[in-house]
Amino acid sequence: MNCQRLFIFFIIFSLISCKDNKKTAHSTKIEKISRSKDDIYYKYQEPTKNLMDLYPFEEETAGFFKITKEFFRCKGNPLNPERVDTSNLDNVKVYLDCVGPIKHSLPLINGKEGVYPVLIDILNFVQRKTKKRVVITCGHRCPKHNSYADISNIAKTSKHLIGAEVDFYIQGLENSPLKVMDLIFDFYKEDSRYRGSEEYEGFQQYQKETDVSTPPWHNKEIFVKLYQYNEGRDFNNRHPYPYICIQVLYDRSTKQKVNYTWEKAYRGYLQH
Ligand SMILES: [Zn+2]
Numbered sequence: 438m439n440c441q442r443l444f445i446f447f448i449i450f451s452l453i454s455c456k457d458n459k460k461t462a463h464s465t466k467i468e469k470i471s472r473s474k475d476d477i478y479y480k481y482q483e484p485t486k487n488l489m490d491l492y493p494f495e496e497e498t499a500g501f502f503k504i505t506k507e508f509f510r511c512k513g514n515p516l517n518p519e520r521v522d523t524s525n526l527d528n529v530k531v532y533l534d535c536v537g538p539i540k541h542s543l544p545l546i547n548g549k550e551g552v553y554p555v556l557i558d559i560l561n562f563v564q565r566k567t568k569k570r571v572v573i574t575c576g577h578r579c580p581k582h583n584s585y586a587d588i589s590n591i592a593k594t595s596k597h598l599i600g601a602e603v604d605f606y607i608q609g610l611e612n613s614p615l616k617v618m619d620l621i622f623d624f625y626k627e628d629s630r631y632r633g634s635e636e637y638e639g640f641q642q643y644q645k646e647t648d649v650s651t652p653p654w655h656n657k658e659i660f661v662k663l664y665q666y667n668e669g670r671d672f673n674n675r676h677p678y679p680y681i682c683i684q685v686l687y688d689r690s691t692k693q694k695v696n697y698t699w700e701k702a703y704r705g706y707l708q709h
Contacts, residue, residue, distance in 0.1 A: 500568075501564055501570050501571075503561060504557055504560045504561050504564065504571060504573075505557065506543060506550070506551040506552055506557065508560075508573050508576060509543060509551075509552045509556070509557075509573065509576025509577050509600065509603065510538035510543060510576065510577060511535060511537065511538045511541065511543075511576075511577050511578055511579045511582050512537075512575065512576075512578075512582065512586075512673060513534045513535030513536065513537045513538070513578075513579060513581065513582035513585070514534055514537050515533075515534060515535075515536050515537065517534040517585070517672075519531050519532065519533050520532040520585060520588075520672075522588050524588075530588075532584055532585045532588070533581070533585065534581070534582060534585045534586075535579050535581035535582040535585070539709070540708065540709050541579050541706055541707065541708045541709065542706050542707040542708075542709075543577050543600055543706065544577060544598075544599050544600035544701065544705045544706045545705055545706060545707070546599075546600055547688075547690065547691060550706075550707070551600065552576060552577060552600035552601070552603070553600060553601050553685040553688065553695065554690075555658060555659065555685060555689070556576075556601075556602075556603045556683060556685065558624070558628070559621060559624050559659075559683065560573070560603070560605065562620065562623075562624045562627075562628070563607065563617060563620045563621070563624075564607075566620050566623070567607055567609070567610060567617075567620065569607050569608055569609040569610055570607070570608040570609075571605050571607055571608075572605055572606055572607070572608055573603060573604070573605045574604045574605060574606070574673050574674050574676065574680060575597060575602075575603065575604040575671075575673035575674065576597070576600075576603050577597060577598075577600050577706075578595065578597040578598055578673075579598075579706065580598060580702060580703050583595060583597060583598055583702075585672065586671050586672035586673050587671035587672065587673075589648075589671075591648060592671070594697040594702075595697070596684045596685065596695070596697055598697065598701070598702035599695075599697055599698075599701045599702055599705060601684060601685040601695050601697075602682065602683065602684045602685070603682070603683050604664075604669075604673065604674060604680050604681070604682045605680060605681060606676070606678045606679070606680045606681065611678040611679070612678065612679065614663050614679045614680070614681055615663075617681055618654070618661065618663065618681065621659075621661060621681075621683070622638075622640055622654075625637045625638050625640075625656065626638055630689075636656065636657040637656050637657055637658060638656070639656060640654045640655065640656050640661075641654065641655060641656070642654055643655055643660070647662065648668070648669065649662050649663060649664055649665070649668055649669070650665060650668065651663045651665065655686065657686065657687050658685065658686055658687045658689065659683050659684065659685060659686060660683070660684040660686050661681060661682070661683050661684075662681070662682040662684075663679060663680075663681055663682075664679060664680050664681075664682060665679050666678060666679050669682070
């Protein structure tokens with residue numbers, strides 16, 4: 438009985454399908470398209486490249502992200518391999534990198550987390566003037582990353598530890614660091630907070646011995662070193678370019694000198 442019903446259903450279904458096919462065949466119209474070789478339907482225009490308008494918050498920095506304190510966070514990474522110091526075979530030391538900025542904050546400066554604001558202001562000025570990206574290779578270093586990145590004695594009291602030092606170069610001006618130096622001097626001439634003040638505008642060259650071949654420059658607020666391509670190659674500066682290091686000497690907001698202290702370096706930031 439079931440087989441009979443199925444057979445009848447199959448016959449009806451086949452007939453309906455055939456009927457539909459016929460209908461489609463009848464409704465198809467074939468129209469001849471004719472055109473001559475001179476017919477032009479659309480004028481072809483060469484495409485032109487339009488640059489996207491900048492958002493208001495991008496204008497100040499010529500399309501690059503405005504530099505904030507976030508750019509200065511410790512570059513420690515637990516995936517970095519251990520470093521072994523074999524300079525003294527009687528006392529071989531093994532250094533591990535820090536867990537990274539998710540586990541600790543930037544330094545607390547005058548009660549606020551961050552770095553000294555003048556560093557941010559100068560780098561934004563340079564980025565705006567050059568219209569090229571500032572690459573910060575080293576901002577804040579927590580003590581663990583500091584020991585890992587630079588085992589030299591001079592690094593033990595580095596101002597990177599207290600948020601008062603930055604290393605950077607400019608993408609596109611990698612081999613012209615003196616042009617960047619000039620812009621740092623211009624910052625003090627153009628910024629209304631400093632303009633006209635000899636102790637800020639008047640940079641002098643430091644004549645005592647340092648770890649760089651080019652005598653550093655300084656004014657009341659900052660001390661600027663130029664590391665040539667073969668100088669200062671710590672773990673954060675493994676690139677082949679010269680780079681500039683700015684250290685903060687004086688805090689204008691508190692009218693105090695900025696010095697390294699163990700307390701600020703080791704207790705002056707939060708650990709999560
Ligand atoms: Zn760290």
